[in-house]
Amino acid sequence: MSTLEASVADSPRTGVRVRVQKLGTALSNMVMPNIGAFIAWGLITALFIEAGWLQAIFSDLKNPEGWVARIGGWGAYDGAGIVGPMITYLLPVLIGYTGGRMIHGNRGAVVGAIATMGVIAGADVPMFMGAMIMGPLGGWCMKKLDALWEGKIRPGFEMLVDNFSAGILGMLLAIFGFFGIGPIVSSFTRGAGNAVDFLVDNDLLPLTSILIEPAKVLFLNNAINHGVLTPLGTTQALESGKSILFLLETNPGPGLGILLAYMVFGKGVARASAPGAAIIQFFGGIHEIYFPYVLMKPKLIAATILGGMTGVFINVLFGSGLRAPAAPGSIIAIYAQTASGSFxxxxxxxxGATAMSFTVAAFLLKTDKATDEPDLAAATASMESMKGKKSSVSTALVGAGAGPTGPIHTIVFACDAGMGSSAMGASVLRKKIQQAGFGDVKVTNSAISNLTDTYDLVVTHRDLTARAAQKTGSAVQVSVDDFMSSPRYDEIVERLRQTNGDRTAAPTPVAEEPRATEAAGEVLPLSSIVLDGSARTAAQAIDEAGELLVAAGAVEPAYVSAMHEREKSVSTFMGNGLAIPHGTNEAKSAIRRTGISFVRYPEPIDWNGKPAEFVVGIAGAGNDHMALLTRIAHVFLDKDRVAQLRSAGSAEEIQAVLNAGE
Known part of the structure; x- marks a missing residue:
């Protein structure tokens, strides 16, 4: 870290930011586990209140004795149905319970819930802010009280002391909340509500984006969203059935516009990863995925601000609102909570927010005079530094550029089916790692569907990295394009030197490669080797390789269709002129036995923009084809052997080269 960076990191302003982030994280940790309850309340409100979706269906809504009106607890049944009690009692108590549990487990949770009831009864507005105060306070007080007599209670009296101490403390805190915290929070809520009303009445609400959008990138959004907007928005929704405040921070438009601009005008890794990030951000609701793209070009914050202001202005113009918080900020969650008449x-x-953000970001990127490719990895590291913890989603888009996190003992190469690309990629990577002296690092391959979060590092094709990251969030994610000679393999070896220690002076024993359990002739018979393929396109080549597998009795005809499906999701081009088409994980039932086909083409085939001279069709019923795939991978790493394959005049020569030892 430079002197300037160190001084900035230690500056009072940075310290304040970190404290606000911690506060926001604490508030988020109390609210997020209970979002399901907010959604349930929002749906009940949407269905059963007087202006709800069922009004046009059930005429008994206008009858005070009607079941729709009774459930809604609105109008004549205000407070007697479900809506009123849920917002008044259930949701704040859940927040208080969660806050207490965060501090001191179940005992803190119980006392926190009791203390929250005090502020609920002592206020005339929903006590979300009060719950966020009293819940942790109850847990903290219980923790300190338990510490006073820990180990000093006579055997047999523990339960008596525990129950009465929790009951008495809960009583005192409930009274304190009723007379002290409740009225204060009520006054603050009314004052903040009046400030919001002033902004709305004077058409100034869009200006909040000047604060909210930069705060999101700096991870201060939780403090604003869960500490202010959610409590105020819920109060508004209780009164009018919807609130625009729920849309100030969750609108995915500003972030989507940034990512779309990078897709069109970006460079390098940033441009390549932007489409995947856009899907995660818009449909998954993980807004932090676009933060590194802004940090790469800080001037793009102007695009997010103007995009946010545009979205808020349109919502003010149309009187739009949500019935309850939308979390995460996915377009799906937003539509699920949209009030009737606000769609x-x-x-x-x-x-509008997307269009404005895209237009401004596109202009800034297009007119950017910088010639170097933006460093997405550095931006992600900066984002994680501000967040205070690793971001598995963002790191998935940039691979292993986030820096060492600790010793690496297990590496998995994952692909869709786990039978072809991953097996060969793992073999190539394993050889590099062993040659570097890290024979104790285990390198395996797997289908993505079988991944578990037990690996230290995961290698995937860049189109599959986001899927792998969902299952292996704690692992380092590395994306590759070329399975045979990717430069990322050398980066992995360098990472091992940093995390596991340099082994060049004293190399560790090299583990043996898997040995073939059957002859290559059984897996790759001569009849499945074609020296002059007739295909002229990748699709035709897949058919040719697949039909050889069918003719050999290795697969059913349906497997060939699965090979095409696999190619649509991720290219099976491995590099060095080799493509290895194979079926999807779901198509393994169409495999009768392990089989491999080999087709050589006199003129390279355009394989998704890459030249493929050799096409190896794969159908793996178990692991008995792995040894041959390992040898094939090693062959294609050796230029002399590739030349032998290119000049071979018979199927026997091809088989001999592929079956040759190391």
Whole structure:
């Protein structure tokens, strides 16, 4: 770290930011586990209140004795149905319970819930802010009280002391909340509500984006969203059935516009990873995925601000709102909570925010005079530094560029089916790692569907990295394009030197490669080797390789269709002129036995923009084809052997080269 960076990191302003981040994280940790309850309340509100979706279906809504009205607890049944009690009692108690549990387990949770009831009864507005105070306070007090007599209670009296101490403390905190915290929080809520009303009445609400959008990138959004907007928005929703405040921070439009601009005008890794990030951000609701793209070009914050202001302005214009918080900020969650009559405004606000953000970001990227490729890895590291912890989603888009995290003992190469690309990639990587002296590092391959979060490092094709990251969030994610000679393999070896120690002076024993359990002739018979393929396109080549597998009795005809499906999701081009088409994981039932086909083409085939001279069709019923795949991988790493394959005049010569030892 440079002197300037160190001084910035230690500056009072940075310290304040970190403290606000911690506060926001604590508030988020109390709210997020209970989002399901907020969604349930929002759906019940949407269905059963007087202006709800069932009004046009059930005429008994206008009858005070009707079951729709009774469930809604609105109008004549205000407070007697479900809606009123849930927002008044259930949701704040859940927050208080969760806050207490965070501090001191179940005992803290119980006392926190009791203390929260005090502020609920002592206020005339929903006590979310009060719950966020009293829940942790109850847990903290219980923790300190338990510490006073820990180990000093006579055997047999533990339960008596525990129960009465929790009960008495809960009583005192409930009284304190009723007379002390409740009225204060009520006054603050009314004051903040009046400030919001002032902004709305004077058409100034869009200006909140000047604060909210930069705060999101700096990970201060939780403090704003869960500490202010959610409590105020819930109060508004209770009164009017919806609130625009739920849309101030969750609108995915500003972030989507940034990512779309990178897709069109970006460079290098940033441009390549932007499409995947856009899907995660828009549909998954993980907004932090676009933060590194802004940090690469800080001037793009202007695009997010103007996009956010546009979205808020449209929502104000149309009077749009949500019935309850939308978390995460996915377009799916937003539509699920959109109030009746607000769908048009919400849709236009997302589109408008996206269009404005895209236009501004596109202009800034297009006119950017920088010639170097933006460092997405550095931006991600900066984002994680501000967040205070590793971001598995963002790191998945940039691979292993986030820096060492500790010793690496297990590496898995994952692909869709786990039978071809991953096996050969793992073999190549294993050889490099062993040659570097890290024979104790285990390198395996797996289908993505079988991954578990037990690996230290995961290698995938860049189109599959996001899927792998969902299952292996704690692992380092590395994305590759070329399975045979990717430069990322050398980066992995360098990472091992940093995390596991340099082994060049004293190399560790090299583990043996798997040995063939059957002859290559059984897996790759001469009849499955073609010296002059007739295909002229990748699709035709897949058919040719697949039909050889069918003719050999290795697969059913349906497997060939699965080979095409696999190719649509991720290219099976391995590098060095080799493509290895194979079926999807779901198509393994169409495999009768392990089989491999080999087709050589006199003129390279265009394989998704890469030249493929050799096409190896794969159908793996078990692991008995892995040894041959390992040898094939090693062959294609050796230029002399590739030349032998290119000049071979018979199927026997091809088989001999592929079956040759190391």
């Amino acid at each position: 048009l405004g919400v849709t236009l606000s997302v589109l």
